[in-house]
Amino acid sequence: MGKKPNIIIVLADDMGFSDIGCFGSEIRTPCLDAMAAQGIRYNHMYNNARCCPSRASLLTGLYPHQAGVGLMMENLGIKEYQGYLNDSCITLAEGVKSAGYQTGMIGKWHVGGGYQKTREALERAGKKGYPTPMQRGFDYFYGTLEGAGNYYNPVTLMENGEWINIRPEDNFYYTEKIGEKACEALERFSGDDVPFFLYVSFNAPHWPLHAREEDIAAYEGTYLVGWDEIRKRRYQKQLEMGIVKDIWDMSPRDTGSPDWDEIEDKDWEDIKMAVYAAQIEEMDREIGKIREKLTQLELEKDTFILFTSDNGACAEELPEDGWICNFASERTLNGEKVEIGNLSKRRPGKEDTYMSYGLPWANASNTPFRLFKHWIHEGGISAPCVVSWGDNIKNPGRVEETPIHFIDIMPTILELAEAEYPREWKGTPIHPVAGESFLSSVREKWERKRPIFWEHEGNCGVRLGRYKLVRCYPEDFALYDMELDRTELHDISGEHPEIKKELLKAYEEWAQETGVKSREKILEIIKNSEV
Template sequence: MKYILATLGLLALLPVVASAAERPNVLVILADDLGYSDIGCYGGEIETPNLDALAKNGLRFTQFYNTARCWPTRGALLTGYYAQQIRRDNLPGIPSGGRGKRPQWARLLPDMLKPLGYRSYHSGKWHVDGLPLQCGFDHSYYVQDQGRFFNPKVHYEDDQKLPPVEPGGDYYATNAIADHAVRTLKEHAEKHGETPFFHYLAFTAPHFPLHGLPEDIAKYRNQYRAGWEKVRDARWQRIQEMGLVDGVLSAVEPDVGPPYHFPKALEILGPGEVNRPLPWETLTAAQQEFQATKMAIHAAMIDRVDRDIGRVLAQLRAMGALDNTLILFLSDNGGSAEIMVRDDGHDPTAAPGSAATYLCLGPGWSTTSNTPFRRHKTWVHEGGISTPLIAHWPAGISAKGELRQDVGHVIDIVPTILDIAGGAPLKTWNDQPVPPAPGKSLVPAFAKDDSVKRDALWWSHEGNRALRVGNWKLVSARDDDWELYDLHGDRTEQHNLAAQHPDKVDDMRRKWEQLEDEFRQLATRDLPQSSLLPRKELILPGKSFFVADRPAFIFYPPREKRRKPQPWILYAPTLPGLPDRHEKWMHEQFLAAGVAVAGIDIGESFGSPRGQKLYNALYRELTTKQGFAQKPCLLGRSRGGLMITSWAAAHPEKVAGIAGIYPVLDLTAYPGVDKAAGAYRLTAEQLQNRLAKHNPIENVEALARAGVPAFFIHGDSDKVVPLETNSAEFVRRYKAAGAESLAQLVIADGQGHNYWDGFFHCQELIDFAIKQATAATEK
């Protein structure tokens, strides 16, 4: 059977493919957290002779993109869809993200290649739902434990779990991944020599922790003592000489640090660590040594990847397959500014880069890694999403050492491979239609520069958003305004044109939102309606989003009054319709004072551990990812009192103050033990017996001991939430704990559980909440 090739560009290169034996092999090599300029042929000083040789005898794409993060990139690369379309990155209100499950129709590339006679192999990192052989691969070595380069505890061969690697041996993940690739290719040559193969070689390097072989680290020991500015300048000089990027070197953003804040990690790592790209000359000698050593390890890891790629290439030569193998090399996201300590922790006395250490590249060297672009992994500015792409295929690419300006994305990998294999995307799976994929074949670009045309490219990751249409790029970091760049001449995003072209911003914003809606429709097509959650409608400017698949919101102060860290009030209850119009004036006063208000819908959880976990998720989201202060002031109305007080009593160190409007503090008064028991996943009798642990009013002494100020306003005629057993009892318990001066109670004469304006225009409550929220940011 003859397969007619889809593009004229490829017809010029290859005859019609007539048999499986004539089809090209494919080797896709994916690095992890490798920056745009980290390899020699893209301007780097790290020795990568094997990759440089592939570029010299093939093509380098200058404008190729990933998704800014590992698992979305892998899902997109292996399916041909945006990760959001297949639930492998977050879309609001649906079960999606790093643990999302693909729709059944979202098959991986091996399922598309199998009918064409291909065998498929995987070596290395996975980070896709399912296991490799379950997803169509014929052999796999899967390193799930990426936190231990020398002794992983979790790894698989052919979907079967292997014993943990004992510490102290000669195992090193990069070598082991390449060993499997070489071994698999040898077996292929011996047993399936007439069959084409697809090999997905996914290194875990140079992702943190920075673990390198001692001999490799020694090679770069003195390479980086001059500092990140000089290394970055030298890279930029080479990039210009190579003609890779036009424009100017992006300015260093000294206030942009890691995307997530782990203050304990900085304590563990010691005084040598810095979490901002500060001028090198301002660092202490100890900091310079610490930072130079980290970059030496990063370089060593990349050097080792290149050496092991050389071993794989040698095997292809030995089996006579190199000329007819399309090799694609790229990275899953930009260099990482993250700083954390995980897995086996960090021993500061151990040799840097050894198994007992846990180091991360950090923003100083990540800025260098992503030269010449702005920002880092997780952001969708150019530094977070730009990747090298080397294409090498002697039998199919006649160009040698040329550049390609074609704009591409990892969604293009599947259609490109299907194109050269003589296949086509799946139309159905299990008798169900498979929707069209958005990618474009890059095969025309193999023959001619600037020959791949497309309407738009779209990005979204953790609130960072972007759209590229032609040379126009609309981009926004989380919670920031949209920026607009003309990438023709300003690829490094230095000249924001949003103010000069407001109509263009509006047009592209609408296009971004339209695509998000389309992706949402596709991602939810096979999901029951009951699994979806509605967005929250807001009464004031802010944003509605989802945390742990629950609706959440933030009301933002005017931009000129925002701060870092941002003071905030955690409000409850965030149920459908709340906060409502009665509270609008009160929240406006908070915003006018520069204090944000946030909340999450935890349902009727009545202070249960389940609800507390959701508050933990919101707290982590705001404090580690969005720059909010570590101590909010809590504000609960009615049943919201149960919610915030139970969380506060469990985490008094995270609370700046606690306020309430006729708050429920005693769950025996409302909703009653019988009704609350289900939320605690206990019987009524069990909950009754455990009230000392679970009833918020029984635990307020923890707040008193921690010195948490409190303010309540409560009506003396409240029949739903009686004053005496709730707010008044709280104050009595504070007095008994010796903290009477910290608790204030305003009694509203003759008022019950109602919408009396005095509850929501209480200036004393407003002043208290503002004072506590802002004081927490000034200590």
């Protein structure tokens, strides 16, 4: 292959399928749109419907249960559900280091177990117990260990094992800092004639709704047309771009979303979505700075970049003074109280607020699909995916429709790096990689051979070829033809009972082999434990 390429993976957090311009959005994402024009859009990229299970698969090439993150970060006393990466896997960083790569990570980790509520509690614990990126193959790390936080003052912020204190005068904003630190890492990497792997894991646009005021103002008023109109406009753009097919009817507005005409405080709903849009534009801007740095260092043509999101849009409402305070300080850097919850009298965006944008806007983010983060329907597991690689892309600007999954990223990256996937690591046998490399798709037609499986909180399913069997726990399984009905509106179980039986058997065998426990069993363990 000649000189080994540099590799960058960029991950968004809780961003819906239609939230970037090249997948139908009105949100301004010029960098990602340019990458798509010069590269490939994969419109069937699948994740695991939730933050840390998806990250576990992305980093290891395994299903999350195999890697130890079968639920979330709680340790349930079972290897498949210990809440952090176990010793039966290797990470992408460990894999490419064996092929001579420098490695770095910037941003959200979230596969390191259940951290306590505050930094002080971690310090009392001696900073021990759960793996950081430095312990799993990364030469450099700047970012957060937790799953969320305040963008102006995130908890568990660390650089190379040392906790970082943010001061009011720093004018800190996490998305901007991730871009800055990524560019600094590129500068360091470029000093050696050695290829690098950089994992850039944004927290954006995960709640809370925090963005710079000037970016919010640019979108204010845009969403007064309402979520139904935004969905229609996005769907039409997706049809024009070839992201979706006209035989896939857009799913109806979610039953949890009211008619826009019934909303009394439309200005508040508008500003929530305006902040969310600003968060995405700010992330795109930082990705643009990373690409500019590559160009400045004359590395752009030699660098493979993959962008995607860890799950579908998030419909969670944040209750007033709710459970979320364990992710962030209850005071701002200046000592003011942070008002937690979706309080309609407050304008979101600043450090002293802590809000989410709610189900109706998440429904728009996931256009044209059903459901959200947590669920295994397409709205929960479908992510936009853009790949660019200098002049190495054949027919740039195209849309690839073959299903790919986060488990496929490991074998793809290892093929790029000319690295072998080992049978054991540090004397311990590891699981064989679960995914398939899709690297050849950058130059030619590629078709996956293996089925794809999911399980999260009892929501589960399997996709094999054109068919997908999916369960919305605790309901029965439904069967859909993804070629004719990717928006999952017509259950064909009655028409094809033999296909449903075949896929259910495949799912049950996979669940047994992978160590998946029933939802009832997991709830029993949680009830009887102190997690």
